[in-house]
Amino acid sequence: MNTETIRHYIEKKFPFFESGLKDRIEEVASVKHIPAGELIMRPGQYIKHTVLVAEGVVKLYREGEDGEEAFIYHLNPGQACALSIICAAKQETSQVLAKAMENTTAIMIPVSVIDELMKNYKSWYYFVLENYRDRFDELLTLLDHVMFKGMDERLEFYLSNQFSQAGKKDIIITHQEIANDLNTSREVVSRLLKKMETDKKVRLNRNSIEWLK
Amino acid sequence: MNTETIRHYIEKKFPFFESGLKDRIEEVASVKHIPAGELIMRPGQYIKHTVLVAEGVVKLYREGEDGEEAFIYHLNPGQACALSIICAAKQETSQVLAKAMENTTAIMIPVSVIDELMKNYKSWYYFVLENYRDRFDELLTLLDHVMFKGMDERLEFYLSNQFSQAGKKDIIITHQEIANDLNTSREVVSRLLKKMETDKKVRLNRNSIEWLK
DNA sequence: AGCAGTCTGTGACAATTATCACGCTGAAAT
DNA sequence: ATTTCAGCGTGATAATTGTCACAGACTGCT
Numbered sequence: 001m002n003t004e005t006i007r008h009y010i011e012k013k014f015p016f017f018e019s020g021l022k023d024r025i026e027e028v029a030s031v032k033h034i035p036a037g038e039l040i041m042r043p044g045q046y047i048k049h050t051v052l053v054a055e056g057v058v059k060l061y062r063e064g065e066d067g068e069e070a071f072i073y074h075l076n077p078g079q080a081c082a083l084s085i086i087c088a089a090k091q092e093t094s095q096v097l098a099k100a101m102e103n104t105t106a107i108m109i110p111v112s113v114i115d116e117l118m119k120n121y122k123s124w125y126y127f128v129l130e131n132y133r134d135r136f137d138e139l140l141t142l143l144d145h146v147m148f149k150g151m152d153e154r155l156e157f158y159l160s161n162q163f164s165q166a167g168k169k170d171i172i173i174t175h176q177e178i179a180n181d182l183n184t185s186r187e188v189v190s191r192l193l194k195k196m197e198t199d200k201k202v203r204l205n206r207n208s209i210e211w212l213k
Numbered sequence: 214m215n216t217e218t219i220r221h222y223i224e225k226k227f228p229f230f231e232s233g234l235k236d237r238i239e240e241v242a243s244v245k246h247i248p249a250g251e252l253i254m255r256p257g258q259y260i261k262h263t264v265l266v267a268e269g270v271v272k273l274y275r276e277g278e279d280g281e282e283a284f285i286y287h288l289n290p291g292q293a294c295a296l297s298i299i300c301a302a303k304q305e306t307s308q309v310l311a312k313a314m315e316n317t318t319a320i321m322i323p324v325s326v327i328d329e330l331m332k333n334y335k336s337w338y339y340f341v342l343e344n345y346r347d348r349f350d351e352l353l354t355l356l357d358h359v360m361f362k363g364m365d366e367r368l369e370f371y372l373s374n375q376f377s378q379a380g381k382k383d384i385i386i387t388h389q390e391i392a393n394d395l396n397t398s399r400e401v402v403s404r405l406l407k408k409m410e411t412d413k414k415v416r417l418n419r420n421s422i423e424w425l426k
Numbered sequence: 427a428g429c430a431g432t433c434t435g436t437g438a439c440a441a442t443t444a445t446c447a448c449g450c451t452g453a454a455a456t
Numbered sequence: 457a458t459t460t461c462a463g464c465g466t467g468a469t470a471a472t473t474g475t476c477a478c479a480g481a482c483t484g485c486t
Contacts, residue, residue: 062353064361072356086346095353118331118338125331125338132345133299139352140275140308143285146359147396148277151443174463183360185444190464206452206463364473387433398474403434419433419482 006031009054009107013078014127021121029109034100040081041098047087049108052080056104057165061097061181071158071181072096073138074165082135085114085128154182155192159202163211172208219244222267222320226291227340234334242322247313253294254311260300262321265293269317270378274310277396284371284394285309286351287378295348298327298341367395368405372415376424385421 006029010022017025031054034040040051040058058075060083075081075098083096109117117124145154158181162171175193179186193209196202203210219242223235230238244267247253253264253271271288273296288294288311296309322330330337358367371394375384388406392399406422409415416423 062357062360064357068361070356070360083349086342086349095350115335119335122328122332128342129299132349136296136299136345136349136352137308139349139356143283143352143356143359144275144277146356147275147283148281176463186464187445187466188443191466194465204464389433399434400436400475401473404436407435417434 006107009105013054014052016123016127018121018123021117021124024113024117024121025107025109028113029107032106032108034104034106036100036102036104038100039097040100040104040106041084041096043095043097044093046093047084048111049084050080050111050114051084051098052107052109053077054105054107056100056102058104059099059101061099062095063097064183068183069097069180070183072142073135074101074161076165079134080127080131082128082132085131151182151184151188152192152195155189156196156201158182159209159211160213169211170208171211174207219320222318226267227265229336229340231334231336234330234337237326237330237334238320238322241326242320245319245321247317247319249313249315249317251313252310253313253317253319254297254309256308256310260297261324262297263293263324263327264297264311265320265322266290267318267320269313269315271317272312272314274312274394275308276310281396282310282393283396285355286348287314287374289378292347293340293344295341295345298344364395364397364401365405365408368402369409369414371395372422372424373426382424383421384424387420 006026007022009031010017010025014022034056036056041047043063053075055077058081060072060075060081061069062072063069081098087093118128145157149157155178158178162173163169175189176186179189182189193202193204197204200212202212219239220235222244223230223238227235247269249269254260256276266288268290271294273285273288273294274282275285276282294311331341358370362370368391371391375386376382388402389399391406392402395402406415406417410417413425415425
């Protein structure tokens with residue numbers, strides 16, 4: 001966990017930070033490696049760091065009372081967990097689950113310096129606000145889909161997100177996983193996917209889906 | 214629109230602002246009176262001010278493609294439109310509708326000073342972050358309900374919000390208005406309300422509902 | 427009182443989604 | 457090669473919600 005590495009990640013993934021801010025983060029932050037599949041945040045947990053994603057992908061999802069889970073959005077390198085910023089600042093507990101989908105590298109900034117960063121570095125609070133706004137927007141868009149659209153459109157929206165996230169025409173995923181993320185049943189997903197296939201929108205394989213758009 | 218009035222509103226509804234901040238707001242802000250029923254924000258509109266609610270109630274809702282509307286949350290005195298803060302800061306357009314439900318008094322802070330407030334006044338950015346977090350939470354809770362619950366529970370949740378918002382055991386509202394807010398049909402609302410009445414949860418009158426809890 | 431318009435109640439039916447049941451397939455394991 | 461099992465396809469059926477049709481009730485107006 002040398003500072004050489006932190007500097008490297010910051011320069012590469014957060015180039016928009018002003019140089020004083022980069023220096024300061026280098027001084028106070030630590031780097032954490034999270035193996036794929038591991039939880040970063042769970043409901044009820046106190047947050048002691050603001051988490052900046054440097055490498056990997058983090059999936060945020062909400063858990064229902066009966067254990068249902070629902071996908072909210074992905075966090076990519078260069079983004080921060082908006083909730084971790086706020087929860088950290090207010091010393092409150094999180095309301096969502098965050099799971100590393102790949103091996104992930106995170107820059108952990110202790111709560112104690114947030115105030116200082118906010119006060120001294122314009123690029124920091126711009127970053128925070130921008131991040132917050134973007135997540136808010138994503139949440140609103142998701143809400144739109146859940147409120148106004150049917151499963152067919154939600155599935156297409158979900159898939160288009162997964163594909164653009166993956167950056168490939170091909171993703172490895174099972175119908176059951178999709179059903180979990182959309183909080184529906186596997187059968188419904190299978191049927192709708194089948195329909196998309198006959199509509200030439202996707203090609204279905206075992207464990208994977210190919211995007212034909 | 215004298216500064217006497219601004220000071221009065223700030224002292225009363227935003228007492229948690231540090232005194233330097235109060236002074237500064239008094240210098241730069243203006244007061245706007247919005248008659249009940251009028252729109253404060255509409256999608257696509259550029260935001261030039263951060264809006265602090267001093268009096269009245271503002272309803273935020275999202276509009277679907279076909280004109281459906283869906284209630285998101287209320288803003289009360291002492292709160293700010295989180296979106297207006299962000300949109301103003303980023304000079305972007307809004308994604309939601311905001312309507313004054315009562316005659317509303319708002320303190321309008323020009324975009325141009327947001328940077329300065331953020332940098333110089335800790336109580337300001339605390340306020341902004343706290344507001345943002347609260348709205349984010351409300352949005353997440355709403356999402357939960359829409360994703361995981363049926364109409365019956367959503368209706369109860371909606372009503373309990375409306376009642377606590379109104380601070381009365383009695384609200385003036387039609388089934389059609391509720392149906393609009395929940396993006397369902399009047400008939401569904403009527404039926405579910407009827408069931409709630411037989412379950413002794415509410416009493417129904419023409420144009421009003423009484424809460425029996 | 428009589429009329430018009432809004433609000434509400436309710437049955438019948440359609441559409442969507444959830445659940446159950448079961449069989450098939452392809453990949454991995456022994 | 458045979459077994460085993462997760463992943464997938466699909467019909468049947470239930471549950472929830474949306475839509476249509478219409479009637480009665482209340483309100484305000486003349």
